[in-house]
Amino acid sequence: MTDQTIASHVSAPKPAAKPARGIWRQGWQRFARSRTGMLGLVLVLIVVATAVIGPFVAPFDAQDQSPMLDPGAKAPPSWTNPLGTDRMGYDVLSRVIYGAPTALAVGLGAMSIAAAIGILVGGVAGYRGGTTDEVLMRFTDFFLVIPMFVVILAVVRLLGVAVVDTPFESVPYLNLGVIILLIGVFSWAPIARMTRAEFLRLKNQEFVEAARCIGATSGDILFRHILPNALPSLIVIIALGIGGAVLAEAMIGFLGFGDPAAVSWGQLLYFNYQALKVAPWASLSPGLAIFVTVLGFNLLADGLTDAFNPRAKN
Amino acid sequence: MAGLAAETQAAAAAPRPPEATASPAPVLVSVENLRIQFPPWNAPVRVVEDVSYQVRTGETMGIVGESGSGKTLSSLAILNLLPPPARIAGGRILFEGEDLAAKSQAQMQKLRGRRLAMIFQNPGYSLNPLLTVGAQLAEILKVHEKLPRSAALQRVEELFRLVGITDPGSRLSQYPHEMSGGMKQRVCIARALLCHPALVLADEPTTALDVTIQAQILDLLEELKQRLGMSMIFVTHDMGVVARIADRITVMYAGQVCETGDKQAIFARPSHPYTQALLASTPRIDKSYAVDAQGRRERLPTVGLAATPGQSLGGGCRFAGRCPEAVPECTRLVPQAAAIEPGRSVHCLKRGSAGVPGHG
Numbered sequence: 001m002t003d004q005t006i007a008s009h010v011s012a013p014k015p016a017a018k019p020a021r022g023i024w025r026q027g028w029q030r031f032a033r034s035r036t037g038m039l040g041l042v043l044v045l046i047v048v049a050t051a052v053i054g055p056f057v058a059p060f061d062a063q064d065q066s067p068m069l070d071p072g073a074k075a076p077p078s079w080t081n082p083l084g085t086d087r088m089g090y091d092v093l094s095r096v097i098y099g100a101p102t103a104l105a106v107g108l109g110a111m112s113i114a115a116a117i118g119i120l121v122g123g124v125a126g127y128r129g130g131t132t133d134e135v136l137m138r139f140t141d142f143f144l145v146i147p148m149f150v151v152i153l154a155v156v157r158l159l160g161v162a163v164v165d166t167p168f169e170s171v172p173y174l175n176l177g178v179i180i181l182l183i184g185v186f187s188w189a190p191i192a193r194m195t196r197a198e199f200l201r202l203k204n205q206e207f208v209e210a211a212r213c214i215g216a217t218s219g220d221i222l223f224r225h226i227l228p229n230a231l232p233s234l235i236v237i238i239a240l241g242i243g244g245a246v247l248a249e250a251m252i253g254f255l256g257f258g259d260p261a262a263v264s265w266g267q268l269l270y271f272n273y274q275a276l277k278v279a280p281w282a283s284l285s286p287g288l289a290i291f292v293t294v295l296g297f298n299l300l301a302d303g304l305t306d307a308f309n310p311r312a313k314n
Numbered sequence: 315m316a317g318l319a320a321e322t323q324a325a326a327a328a329p330r331p332p333e334a335t336a337s338p339a340p341v342l343v344s345v346e347n348l349r350i351q352f353p354p355w356n357a358p359v360r361v362v363e364d365v366s367y368q369v370r371t372g373e374t375m376g377i378v379g380e381s382g383s384g385k386t387l388s389s390l391a392i393l394n395l396l397p398p399p400a401r402i403a404g405g406r407i408l409f410e411g412e413d414l415a416a417k418s419q420a421q422m423q424k425l426r427g428r429r430l431a432m433i434f435q436n437p438g439y440s441l442n443p444l445l446t447v448g449a450q451l452a453e454i455l456k457v458h459e460k461l462p463r464s465a466a467l468q469r470v471e472e473l474f475r476l477v478g479i480t481d482p483g484s485r486l487s488q489y490p491h492e493m494s495g496g497m498k499q500r501v502c503i504a505r506a507l508l509c510h511p512a513l514v515l516a517d518e519p520t521t522a523l524d525v526t527i528q529a530q531i532l533d534l535l536e537e538l539k540q541r542l543g544m545s546m547i548f549v550t551h552d553m554g555v556v557a558r559i560a561d562r563i564t565v566m567y568a569g570q571v572c573e574t575g576d577k578q579a580i581f582a583r584p585s586h587p588y589t590q591a592l593l594a595s596t597p598r599i600d601k602s603y604a605v606d607a608q609g610r611r612e613r614l615p616t617v618g619l620a621a622t623p624g625q626s627l628g629g630g631c632r633f634a635g636r637c638p639e640a641v642p643e644c645t646r647l648v649p650q651a652a653a654i655e656p657g658r659s660v661h662c663l664k665r666g667s668a669g670v671p672g673h674g
Contacts, residue, residue, distance in 0.1 A: 129398075206434055206436060206439035207442045209395070212426070213426055213427065213434075214426060214427030214431065214508075215423050215425070215426040215427035215454065215458060216427075224445065224453070225442050228445075229442070
């Protein structure tokens with residue numbers, strides 16, 4: 001047999017040069033076609049931009065109560081205080097701006113924790129199967145049924161008492177950190193379930209079997225073959241979870257259990273809801289901020305579903 | 315398939331070069347009394363029962379059988395990659411003097427891809443959609459030969475050229491979905507050959523391709539096999555394909571071997587009733603089929619009755635229920651191999667096999 005014969009097999013015409021299109025690029029193209037997804041992305045980018053550059057452009061410092069003296073508390077919007085002032089004499093616009101980094105820290109922080117636990121637990125359960133799977137999924141069910149808010153409120157209140165006169169008292173944003181940690185610890189169960197389902201689906205795919213056949217190690221199979229293929233579904237559920245985490249923190253703040261040192265939208269509502277009739281701007285502004293952020297992440301998740309799972313919609 | 319079916323007869327009839335009958339090459343892999351079972355373990359389902367065959371160096375063994383005949387499972391068993399909960403319940407798989415069935419997964423991982431390689435049925439599913447083909451293939455060289463990335467990619471490119479991929483250099487950075495089915499199968503073949511394995515297991519590598527591409531891929535495999543001096547186990551349900559590529563054939567039915575022998579001998583003188591029925595039911599382009607007075611064409615013969623349901627696995631010869639020549643003992647006694655010609659054996663009580671009482 002000669003090269004002649006091999007050359008004679010060649011039948012496919014040389015493809016025209018075009019950019020490589022992986023699943024991510026295809027996903028982006030579908031995402032760009034989804035109007036709700038793009039709206040979500042724009043809203044999220046607005047929040048992110050506010051969090052990043054907001055503190056540099058905010059008219060007042062977060063803890064600056066000087067407007068109390070000049071226009072006074074509960075003053076309506078003016079040139080110096082575009083969104084008015086609140087019950088405590090803070091500038092509402094500045095407080096809302098300073099709330100953005102907190103909201104993002106909660107959303108991203110909590111979901112990073114949830115994603116780390118969820119992917120680990122779900123991945124091990126799905127890949128190993130058998131008894132390991134049974135045990136881990138019952139453990140997951142256990143976390144799914146614990147009422148998150150009761151636990152968080154109890155822990156935050158007890159913690160406030162417990163740290164008095166200990167070195168922990170001086171840790172900055174300790175309360176907020178604990179809230180982030182707890183929201184994360186109580187939101188991983190759906191991620192674990194999704195990860196398990198995806199790993200179960202993927203581990204029997206032919207390309208994974210093929211990888212095993214050519215001697216790929218377990219690590220390669222997990223991190224190069226299975227996990228990247230599971231990511232599209234996981235990103236959707238994580239994006240949805242970010243909105244949920246922001247909302248959860250707002251709720252805790254609104255109930256008065258927030259971190260007194262941090263500026264949080266929920267807490268602004270808590271401080272100002274009693275003056276709703278006198279100074280509606282002080283309650284509506286943080287409320288709108290929460291609304292925009294959560295809506296943004298949910299629409300983003302919606303667009304990501306369109307992008308990575310186009311069949312689910314039709 | 316009609317085109318290949320015609321070639322079936324042609325290839326079977328054509329005298330082969332004497333290489334097959336010359337002094338036999340050493341046996342590379344020897345499957346001995348392989349038994350694969352599925353749970354429940356107190357009454358296991360014996361999907362593969364006492365299967366034995368040998369593949370010599372440089373030879374292609376075609377394993378033919380219908381769905382559920384255990385042909386894929388017995389080849390996955392060679393790689394020690396049976397899908398759970400299936401397990402090897404007995405027998406040995408001797409490869410280069412070692413029993414693969416007794417090896418640990420860690421030991422097997424070092425052999426897979428290096429000495430043993432597999433080509434899958436559907437090239438569309440057997441490549442990771444998220445990695446470029448170059449990266450996927452270079453990974454194997456990284457694992458087995460600790461080659462740096464650039465050297466690995468160079469080797470991959472050479473292999474791409476060998477398997478007839480156009481413009482191999484730029485194909486390296488393409489994703490599987492940018493390629494046609496035939497091209498993907500060439501990539502899969504390149505992947506299997508990357509470390510020059512001694513044995514390639516091909517599980518219906520042409521079934522998902524259309525007939526013209528199928529012919530190209532078969533030619534390619536044949537050519538590569540001769541060039542690289544490797545052995546191949548070619549699993550298929552397609553008599554046309556097996557006639558074209560195999561040197562020797564093992565016919566399987568419901569987890570049992572029906573007969574083994576040289577391709578020409580089996581096509582020219584099928585011995586087992588199942589093989590006879592199978593060949594009789596293959597449409598032939600060189601045969602004219604009679605048309606009766608109502609204008610109805612003569613019907614092709616079929617392998618009689620329905621396929622054996624899974625529950626009845628066990629007992630004697632599993633083909634007995636469909637066999638036109640079955641006698642009562644057939645359902646009770648398992649036929650053992652009987653040599654009927656040099657290098658040819660058949661498992662059938664009516665062809666001189668000894669029978670031993672079955673397990674079931």
